Amino acid sequence: MSALAYYLEDEGLPTVAISLIRVQTEKVGNPRSLWVPFELGRPLGPPNDAAFQKQVIASALGLLNQAPGPVLLEDYPRDDPTSAGIEGWRPPFDLAAGDIDLANHAELQSALADEWRAVAPSYARFIAANRRTTFGISGLDIEACGAYLAAYLAVEAPTNPIPAVSPAQAVRWAADDVKAYYLEAMAAGPGIPSSRQVQEWFWDRTLAARTIIALRKRLMASEDARTQALGRMSLVPGVQALRLGLT
Amino acid sequence: MVRLTDLPPATQTGMRNLDCPSFERKPFVSGPALEKRRVAVVTSAGLVTRGERPFVSSDTDYRVLPANTPADRLLMTHVSVNFDRTGFQRDVNVVYPLDRLREMAADGAIGSVADTHYSFMGASDPRGMEANARSVAGRLKADRVDGVLLTPV
Numbered sequence: 001m002s003a004l005a006y007y008l009e010d011e012g013l014p015t016v017a018i019s020l021i022r023v024q025t026e027k028v029g030n031p032r033s034l035w036v037p038f039e040l041g042r043p044l045g046p047p048n049d050a051a052f053q054k055q056v057i058a059s060a061l062g063l064l065n066q067a068p069g070p071v072l073l074e075d076y077p078r079d080d081p082t083s084a085g086i087e088g089w090r091p092p093f094d095l096a097a098g099d100i101d102l103a104n105h106a107e108l109q110s111a112l113a114d115e116w117r118a119v120a121p122s123y124a125r126f127i128a129a130n131r132r133t134t135f136g137i138s139g140l141d142i143e144a145c146g147a148y149l150a151a152y153l154a155v156e157a158p159t160n161p162i163p164a165v166s167p168a169q170a171v172r173w174a175a176d177d178v179k180a181y182y183l184e185a186m187a188a189g190p191g192i193p194s195s196r197q198v199q200e201w202f203w204d205r206t207l208a209a210r211t212i213i214a215l216r217k218r219l220m221a222s223e224d225a226r227t228q229a230l231g232r233m234s235l236v237p238g239v240q241a242l243r244l245g246l247t
Numbered sequence: 248m249v250r251l252t253d254l255p256p257a258t259q260t261g262m263r264n265l266d267c268p269s270f271e272r273k274p275f276v277s278g279p280a281l282e283k284r285r286v287a288v289v290t291s292a293g294l295v296t297r298g299e300r301p302f303v304s305s306d307t308d309y310r311v312l313p314a315n316t317p318a319d320r321l322l323m324t325h326v327s328v329n330f331d332r333t334g335f336q337r338d339v340n341v342v343y344p345l346d347r348l349r350e351m352a353a354d355g356a357i358g359s360v361a362d363t364h365y366s367f368m369g370a371s372d373p374r375g376m377e378a379n380a381r382s383v384a385g386r387l388k389a390d391r392v393d394g395v396l397l398t399p400v
Contacts, residue, residue, distance in 0.1 A: 001291045001399035003268050003373030004380050008289065008395055011384030014276045017397035021251055027267040031275045039250050041331030043398045044347070047338035053347050057396065058356065064394055065281050070273035132319035134336050137301050169303065184336050195331040229304075237328045242255040 002028035016063045018043040018056070019073070029071050032063040036076040039083065039195065046082040047192065085194030091201060092189035093122045100207055102214050105154030108207075112146040115207050122185035129188065135180045138162060138173035142181050145174040149211050153218060168219055168227040172234045175212050182208055203240045212236065213246065254329060268374050279358075284394035286352075287361035287387055288312075291369030292335075292342045292400045293325030302326060302368035307375035309383060312364040314345060323400075326370050330400050342398055361392045369399055 002025045005017040009031050016032040019025040020040055025033045036056060038045050044053040056076060063072050095118055100111045120142075127133050138145060140161055151158035152171055162170040179202070186198045203209045212235050219231025236246060251259060278284060293302040295310050301324035312321070318339040323332060334341040348360045365383045367376055387395065 001369055001397050004289060004291065004367060004376060005395070005397045006268075006270055006274075007377050007380035008384045008387070008397075009274045009276055010270075010272070011381055011388075012274075012276055013384055013387055013395050014278045014284075014393055015395040015397060018399060020399050021262055023263050024265060024267050027265075027269055029269055029273070031273070037250075039253075039331050040329065041400045042334040042341050043400065044341050044344050047334045047341050050340075050347060050350065053340055053344055054351060057344060057347055057351065060396060061281055061284075061286065061357065061394060064278065064284065068277065069275045130337065132317075132321075132339070134322055134332070136297055137322055137324055165303075173301065180332070180336065183333055187333060187337060192337070195333045198333055234326065234328060238255045238258045239253055239329070 002030040002033065005030040005033070014064050016060045018060055022073075025073060031069050032066075032072045034060040034063060034074055034076055037078075038080045041195075042080065045080045049082075052078075052081070082192045083194060085197045086191045089191070089193040089197050091122070091186040091198075092125075093118055093185065095119075095205060095207075098207070100210075102153055102211060105150055108154065108211065109147060109150040111207055112150055112211065113143065116142050116146060116181075119182060119185045122188040123181055126184040126188040133180070133184060135177050135184070137180075138170070138177045140174060140177065142177070145177050146208075148174050149178065149215060153211065153214055166226070168222070168224075168230045171215055171219065172230055175215065175235050178208050178212070182206060199237065199240060200243070203236070203244060213244070216241075216246065258329060278393045281357055281394070282355055283358045285359045285361055285390070285392050286348055286357050286394040286396060287390065287392045288343060288345065288348070288364040288396050288398060289367070289383065290343055290365075290398045290400075291325075291367045292323055292398065293368035294343060294366035295322050295324050296320050297322055305371050305375075306368050307371050307379060308367075309376075309379050310366045311386075312343075312366055314360060314362050314364060325368055325400055327400075342400060344396075344398070348396075357394070361387065361390050363390055
């Protein structure tokens, strides 16, 4: 981000970059940056808090009118007020506990479909409330995502539903959509849970997450280096892999 | 919460020691008062318009985001899984704050909002993005932009 700002400024455009990783901004030394204490992925802070977001933007853009640098790097003083989450939070749906054999294709596909059905009403409420979804990277519907992920675990060479990319990349995008579907459904209830709360619930409690973790292991066992890398880095967040003791 | 300090030690070390470009020349462009500036967003969040090719690893190109693109057409396709996406899922402005900029323009805090905005995918080596960034600069100048807000994830 900082280097992009530099290139734009070098072309004659006044820039200000929000920084989430201060040490990287310090290294690049682009003209103007506002470091914010928010978590990665939230450069403007809390969702649906227009006043807070505008204060962050005003602080950042305010650097445009400060005296010449050559480098201005300021720290934003306020943290995201929603970062602590909600005590006792739980998602607005229940999932059946079950000991599913992930190697049994038919059993896994059926159990995943049961799980989607339990999650679906909350997902629909999320869309109705927000008038948007981030589901859709794969171009598949949720059933097709689940079918492909289950097949990849159980079938030697399942048909790739996204022929334009490698089978492993298709796994990545199908997994992305599954995660979006669940995380949005989990956000359909009142209040704003922390990202840690929703992530830990997803990775600890859902069959979808168990499936994705098994796919991580499957991809990492590949002889193809790109497939290995997709498995290691692109399915399970590092903080969750560490917490769950995944190797 | 996923702050830098929450990440696995190896990931933290990788981010801290990332080989970032540094520059001897220090451009610093002035401009009019903020109330008169035309502001654009350039993000490294890997945003695409629904139906466009998602970003993949090592991509250094960019996507054009017309300001009138409805929020429900935007997808985040950054390759990293090591940052929060739930904020963006709830509110696009967490990453791409066009609604906030429009409100600030209406309030007179900034002059106007650009017609077009841009997205890169920040996990790639920024040195590979230089030519594309300079191309974006030309487009921004053609749109009379004189204030660029850059947002990472």
